[in-house]
């Protein structure tokens with residue numbers, strides 16, 4: 001619902017400035033500044049949607065047409081090291097890709113040695129972020145963002 005409202009606002013802004021782009025894609029650094037503002041003033045966030053809503057609002061304080069997608073925002077926020085991310089998982093279908101669904105990093109297989117000294121893959125973990133699953137079918141279901149304690 002928040003997404004729809006933002007689109008409408010952007011469309012309205014576009015109407016007053018005929019011919020201009022409806023949306024403006026801010027630079028990574030601009031998004032990172034908005035992430036910091038949002039998390040300090042409005043955080044913690046219990047969903048990615050809520051987090052994105054607050055960041056877009058912070059961006060639009062200076063750039064009324066600014067927008068950022070959830071995946072790009074998540075990647076920038078993780079790289080900034082300013083946020084702490086918590087994940088809930090749900091069962092997914094099919095095998096997991098080699099790429100981390102959270103940050104796009106290369107996943108590592110977690111292996112365990114069984115009693116008869118064979119190794120079996122028991123899950124996956126991402127060396128770059130918090131993604132860690134006990135089975136290859138678990139997918140991120142909910143993202144919670146809070147300020148990282150330094």
Ligand SMILES: [Zn+2]
Nearest residue numbers: 100103126129
């Ligand atoms: Zn990752």
